[in-house]
Amino acid sequence: MTLSQKIKVALVGNPNSGKTTLFNALTGLNQKVGNFPGITVDKKVGACQISQLASKNKVDTEFIDLPGTYSLYPKSVDESVTFQILCDSKNEHHPNVNIIIADASNLKRSLCLATQVIDLNTPCILALSMMDLITADGVEIDIDLLSDQLGILVVPINARKKIGIGNLKQAIIKVINDFEIPSCFVDIKNLAPELIGNIQNKLTLKSDYNAFQIACNYKTITGLSEKEKSHFEGLAKELKFNPKRSQATETVRRYKAIDKLIDACVKYPEFSKNNSLTQKLDNILTHPILGFGIFLAILFLIFQAVFSWSEYPMEIIDNAFAQLSQFVGNSLPQGALNSLIVDGIIAGLGGIVIFIPQIAFLFAFIAILEDTGYMSRVSFITDKLLRGFGLSGRSIIPLLSGAACAIPAVMSARTIPNWKERIITIMVVPLMSCAARLPVYTLLISMMIPADQKWLIFNLQGLTMMGFYLIGFVSAISIAWIMKYILKSKERGYFVMEMPTYKVPDWKTVGLTIFEKVKVFLIDAGKIIVAISIVLWVLSSYGPSDKFQEIEEKYQYSENAEVEIASEKLEASYAGIIGKSIEPVISPLGFDWRIGISLITSFAAREVFVGTMSTIYSVGDADNTKSIREKLMSHKNPNTGEAFFTPAVALSLMLFYAFAMQCMSTLAIVYRETNSWKWPIIQFIYMSLLAYLASFAAYQLLS
Amino acid sequence: MKNLSNLEPGEKAVIDSFSDKELALKLMEMGCLPGEQIYIERKAPLGDPIAVSISGYLLSMRKSEAKTIFVNEIK
Numbered sequence: 001m002t003l004s005q006k007i008k009v010a011l012v013g014n015p016n017s018g019k020t021t022l023f024n025a026l027t028g029l030n031q032k033v034g035n036f037p038g039i040t041v042d043k044k045v046g047a048c049q050i051s052q053l054a055s056k057n058k059v060d061t062e063f064i065d066l067p068g069t070y071s072l073y074p075k076s077v078d079e080s081v082t083f084q085i086l087c088d089s090k091n092e093h094h095p096n097v098n099i100i101i102a103d104a105s106n107l108k109r110s111l112c113l114a115t116q117v118i119d120l121n122t123p124c125i126l127a128l129s130m131m132d133l134i135t136a137d138g139v140e141i142d143i144d145l146l147s148d149q150l151g152i153l154v155v156p157i158n159a160r161k162k163i164g165i166g167n168l169k170q171a172i173i174k175v176i177n178d179f180e181i182p183s184c185f186v187d188i189k190n191l192a193p194e195l196i197g198n199i200q201n202k203l204t205l206k207s208d209y210n211a212f213q214i215a216c217n218y219k220t221i222t223g224l225s226e227k228e229k230s231h232f233e234g235l236a237k238e239l240k241f242n243p244k245r246s247q248a249t250e251t252v253r254r255y256k257a258i259d260k261l262i263d264a265c266v267k268y269p270e271f272s273k274n275n276s277l278t279q280k281l282d283n284i285l286t287h288p289i290l291g292f293g294i295f296l297a298i299l300f301l302i303f304q305a306v307f308s309w310s311e312y313p314m315e316i317i318d319n320a321f322a323q324l325s326q327f328v329g330n331s332l333p334q335g336a337l338n339s340l341i342v343d344g345i346i347a348g349l350g351g352i353v354i355f356i357p358q359i360a361f362l363f364a365f366i367a368i369l370e371d372t373g374y375m376s377r378v379s380f381i382t383d384k385l386l387r388g389f390g391l392s393g394r395s396i397i398p399l400l401s402g403a404a405c406a407i408p409a410v411m412s413a414r415t416i417p418n419w420k421e422r423i424i425t426i427m428v429v430p431l432m433s434c435a436a437r438l439p440v441y442t443l444l445i446s447m448m449i450p451a452d453q454k455w456l457i458f459n460l461q462g463l464t465m466m467g468f469y470l471i472g473f474v475s476a477i478s479i480a481w482i483m484k485y486i487l488k489s490k491e492r493g494y495f496v497m498e499m500p501t502y503k504v505p506d507w508k509t510v511g512l513t514i515f516e517k518v519k520v521f522l523i524d525a526g527k528i529i530v531a532i533s534i535v536l537w538v539l540s541s542y543g544p545s546d547k548f549q550e551i552e553e554k555y556q557y558s559e560n561a562e563v564e565i566a567s568e569k570l571e572a573s574y575a576g577i578i579g580k581s582i583e584p585v586i587s588p589l590g591f592d593w594r595i596g597i598s599l600i601t602s603f604a605a606r607e608v609f610v611g612t613m614s615t616i617y618s619v620g621d622a623d624n625t626k627s628i629r630e631k632l633m634s635h636k637n638p639n640t641g642e643a644f645f646t647p648a649v650a651l652s653l654m655l656f657y658a659f660a661m662q663c664m665s666t667l668a669i670v671y672r673e674t675n676s677w678k679w680p681i682i683q684f685i686y687m688s689l690l691a692y693l694a695s696f697a698a699y700q701l702l703s
Numbered sequence: 704m705k706n707l708s709n710l711e712p713g714e715k716a717v718i719d720s721f722s723d724k725e726l727a728l729k730l731m732e733m734g735c736l737p738g739e740q741i742y743i744e745r746k747a748p749l750g751d752p753i754a755v756s757i758s759g760y761l762l763s764m765r766k767s768e769a770k771t772i773f774v775n776e777i778k
Contacts, residue, residue, distance in 0.1 A: 071732035108758050109734045244724055251731045278761070279744075288748035380763050384749040387765075496729055496768055499754055499761040 006060040007176060008093065010085060012117055013101030014110055015068035016373070016500040018129035020044075022101055022159040023065040024512050026169075033516050040414070040675045041067055041078050050169045059173060064093055070109070072116045072213055073247060075492075077419065080220050086120060087213045088223045089205070097172055098124035104141060104156075105133045105501070107266060111258045112251070115185040118152060119209035123179035125171045126154045127164070133501075138269035146265045151182020160506050181206075186254045188212050191246045195239050199232065212250075216243040278373075278501040285374065291381050299400055302365045306404035307435060310357035317357070321350035339541055340534070348533025351605060352526045355407050355665065359521055360514050362401050362408040367513035369397075370415065371505040376497060383495065389477045390484025392418065392495070395425040399476065402432035403469065406666045407525075410673055411517055417497075420489040426673060427683055428480045430666050433472035433658065436606040440657045441468055443610055446629055448650040471658055475690070521669065528668035536604050540575040547572040566615050575600050589656065589692065590649040590699040599662070606662045648702035652695040660691035705776060707741065707755070707769040715742045716774035723771040730772065734758040741774065 013019040023031075027046025036043045044065040049058040066085060067078035074080035085093045100117050102110035118124055126147075134141070147154040153171045157164030189196055189208045192215060199211040218224060218232045236243075284290050325346045332338045369375045379393030386392055391399070394416040402409035409429045416422040433441075445461050453460040542548075551568045555561040570576055579597030586596055594616045602609040610628065617631045637644040661667065661684045670680040710716055718739050721727035735741065735757050744756045751766040 070729075073728065073732065075729060106760050109760065112732055112734070244728065247728055248724075248731065251728070252736060255731075255734070255736050282745065282754075286745060286747065286754075291748055376763065380747050380752060380754065381749075383765070384747065384751050492725065494726065494729060494768070495752055495763070495765045496726070496733065497763055498733070499763050501761075 006062055007097060007172065008095045009061055009063050009097045009099055009172060010093070010095035011063060011065050011099050011101060012082065012086065012113065013068060014070055014103065014106070014113060014498075016498060017068065017101045017103045017106075017110060018159055019068060019101045020065060021506050021509055022099075022127065022129065022157065022165075023063060024506075024508055025159040025162055025165050026063055029512075029515075031512075031516070033520060035675060036081055038675065039077050039081070040673060041081050042414070048169075050173060052173055053170060061169075061172065064095070069113065071113055071251070074217060074220055075494075076417065078417070083213070083217060084221055084223065086117065086122070087210055087217075088221050089203075090223045095122060097175055098122050099127050099168065099172075100124055101127050101129055103130050104128045105130045105137070105139075107141070108255075108258055108262055111261070112254055115150070115254060115258065116209070116213075118150060118182060119185055119207065120213075121181050121207035121210065123175040124152055125168065125175060126150065126152055127168055128154060128156045129159060131156045132158055140267040142265045142267075146261070149261055149265065150185070151180070160508075184208065186250065186257055188246075188250050188253070191249060192239065192241050195232075195235055195241050198235055202228065202231070212246075215241060216247055281502050282377070282499075285377050286381055291377075295378060295381065298365075298369075299397075302362065302397070302401060303404060305361040305365065306358050306401055306408065310361050313357040314354055317354050318350070321346060321353070325350075340537065343541065344534045344537035345530065347537070348530045349526075351533060352522060352529050352665070355405065355521065356518055358405045359408040359411065359518055362404075362412060363514045363517045364510060366397065366412050366415065367510040368505045371503065371509055373500040373502045375415070376499045379495075379497070380499065389480045390421065390424050390487075391477075391480050392416065392421045395421060398425050398429055399432065402429040402434065402476070403472070405434050405436070406430040406432065406663065407521065407669050408517075410666065410669050411521065414673065418489075418493045420487050420493065423487065423674065423679065424480050424483045426670055427483060427679065427686075428476040430661060430663065430683065430687065431472050431476040431479065431659065433469045434606075434663075436663065437468075437657055439607045439610050441465055441654060443613075443629060443632075444650045444654045447633060447645050448647045448654075468654065468658055471655075475659065479686075520672070524672045525665060525668040528671065529665050532664045532668075533604060536575075536601060538574070539578070540570060540573050540601055543569070543573040543577065567617070570597065570612070570615050588699070589695040590646075590652045590703060591656075592644070595653065599656075599660075602662050603664055605665065606657060609657070609662075646703065648699050651702065652699040655694040655698050656691045658691070659687055659694055661687040704773045707743070707772040707774050708753070708766045710743050710774065710776070712743045712745055715740060715777045717741070717777060719773045719775050721771055722773065726768060726771055733762060734760075735762070735772065740777070741772075 011019050011023055023044060023046060027048055030048060031044060031046040034043050035041065046063045046065070048061055048063070050061050051058050064085070066082040069079040069082050072083050072086065074083040085091050085095070086098070088094065098117055100114045102114050114126060128141070128143070143154050143156060153175065155164055155168045155171050157168060159165070192212065195215050196208055196211045199205065199214050200208070203211070203214070205211050214221065215232070215236065218229055285294060325342045328346060329338060329342045332341065369378070375394075378396065381393070382396050383393040386395055395413070398409045398413040398416075401412065406429050409432070410426050413422050413425045413429070416425055445464050449460050449464060451461060455463060548569060551565060551572060555565050576593075576597055578600055580593040582596045583591075583593045586599070591599075594613070597616060598609045598612040601612045613632065614628045617628070617635065632645050633643060635644045636642065667680040667684060670683060671677055674680070704719065705716070707716070718735060718737050718741055720737060721730065739758060741755055741757050744754045744761060746753050752763050753766060753769055754761050754763045755769070
């Protein structure tokens with residue numbers, strides 16, 4: 001390795017060790033966030049340039065923030081990523097230098113992973129975080145002795161205050177130029193001497209420990225060929241190698257050595273006052289009554305933010321896009337291109353950008369809750385309630401924020417560590433009644449129930465609305481319960497997790513989380529959403545050309561007939577043709593072709609239903625619920641001559657919107673978050689079936 | 704022998720052994736080793752999961768998981 005090449009540095013550490021804060025301090029906005037290929041584990045790569053003190057030359061450095069883990073042994077998909085990158089030297093992300101982040105206030109446990117990584121013999125540096133915490137507690141660490149005993153550089157840091165970052169960067173240059181491999185911290189060769197020797201030969205590895213890790217976990221390394229794997233398997237069998245027992249022996253030996261090291265290097269005060277603040281806060285925050293009360297209050301605040309506060313920025317975005325489309329529409333010559341840009345692309349983009357405030361608000365809260373350490377308490381107090389439904393305490397925030405909007409809610413499910421619980425949460429979140437269903441419900445409830453009708457002292461319209469929120473919640477947890485039995489998971493679910501001490505949130509981390517989530521949504525989901533928007537635009541603005549011409553000719557001499565033209569054109573369009581052709585399928589639900597067209601166009605977003613209905617019924621002003629309502633109410637059923645929108649039809653339609661997956665943006669984000677089309681397709685099918693059956697039952701029973 | 708879930712909050716004990724080999728590996732790498740002192744710091748409002756104090760930090764686990772850890776109580 002020379003300094004003229006780009007240096008690859010991996011950040012390794014326990015969860016909650018301050019790893020991400022350090023990554024942000026090192027790279028700033030210079031980050032790329034994506035998925036590792038084939039799996040949904042965040043891949044965070046960032047770059048910076050380090051100037052050498054002596055020559056002033058700049059060295060290009062690339063940092064990768066590896067998923068947090070407590071040891072190299074992989075037990076989940078996330079941990080497997082860390083294991084493979086560190087132990088497989090052919091992996092494309094295999095680092096030249098490891099920065100091991102150790103939480104100084106949790107030194108013993110941090111050193112388990114740290115010494116494992118050291119034993120891999122890649123040049124490494126130990127970064128000691130949370131030094132301010134232990135100094136306040138009166139704990140003293142002899143840094144020089146620690147460095148001496150481990151045989152590597154040790155750099156104390158405070159990433160939030162940017163202390164020690166410069167030293168850390170210089171340490172990278174130092175170990176690239178000159179790194180002496182320290183002697184094994186724990187000798188494991190005698191656990192399987194022959195197997196280790198053989199793997200070392202086969203893969204040309206110097207480190208005993210690296211070979212030992214491969215002996216224990218060769219099955220999970222994607223970089224090994226099938227031939228190599230079967231060779232190791234045969235050899236392990238022949239030598240009667242027991243990976244689990246060896247792993248246990250190694251861990252015990254390692255901790256023994258760590259105990260000795262800590263005795264030598266760390267001085268604890270006689271009376272430790274540590275964690276007393278955390279204890280006091282936990283007394284309140286996990287209290288049977290206060291704890292739930294505070295949690296509900298926080299949930300209410302989140303809900304308020306995503307639901308109401310985001311309305312203002314959303315309105316601004318909406319207006320800005322309306323003005324933009326008006327401006328572009330007027331400045332470009334009339335025609336197909338104009339319509340494509342205005343009604344297809346700009347409308348599609350507007351439909352994406354509009355979600356930014358909701359995503360930003362939700363992730364601001366989630367980042368704060370995670371960063372303070374409160375999130376693990378949420379799991380702690382709600383775990384038992386949700387466990388029976390195949391969910392865990394971590395599902396509650398995605399689930400409840402789904403009542404505002406499913407998109408940020410699905411994205412927030414990434415904080416659920418267990419694969420099965422994560423998938424179940426993502427699959428049921430869109431059943432929660434989101435804000436986009438509100439305009440549909442409002443219109444239909446107002447048609448079904450007179451405004452002044454009361455049940456006891458309650459307004460019946462309000463009660464019905466509440467009932468629909470309840471239907472959403474109950475169906476979500478019921479489907480979760482069913483999926484618990486259907487889904488099979490290879491990964492064993494544990495609830496063993498650290499409850500970190502409380503901390504003040506790092507605002508830079510919060511800001512970067514928001515930025516990164518918005519970016520992921522705009523770019524990854526945005527592409528799909530724009531594509532579907534254009535398809536929907538084509539369907540609703542084109543049709544067999546002779547029909548369109550007839551309409552143009554018919555209104556050739558009438559003025560102010562835009563509303564009628566739009567209505568007739570929509571009917572004649574491909575969307576109209578599809579709407580009409582599905583009428584036989586939806587007529588058992590009480591729907592006619594007009595509703596059929598609205599079902600198709602509102603796939604873009606549920607609230608489009610109201611707009612489409614107003615176009616079909618040629619209501620000039622789509623913003624005026626009252627005029628749409630009156631128009632719809634006066635519509636007669638051609639067969640019976642009575643009002644078409646009976647309470648049965650309205651209820652059936654509402655149930656359809658309660659269950660159906662009428663939201664392309666959600667499907668796009670589910671694809672992004674599960675990394676396959678399998679889950680969004682299953683979701684679309686099961687929700688559509690549920691919607692059809694519920695509407696069918698309601699209409700047939702009531703009419 | 705008692706297991707961890709039999710302890711009341713505050714009662715101190717020393718880890719003796721584990722009954723679930725797979726889970727034991729996970730617990731051990733998080734610092735729950737035979738010979739380590741452990742006690743239940745608090746229980747969740749519904750009695751399950753529990754939070755234990757081990758090698759200077761707080762670890763939460765379900766009762767079913769605590770049942771796999773055998774302990775010797777310190778009197």
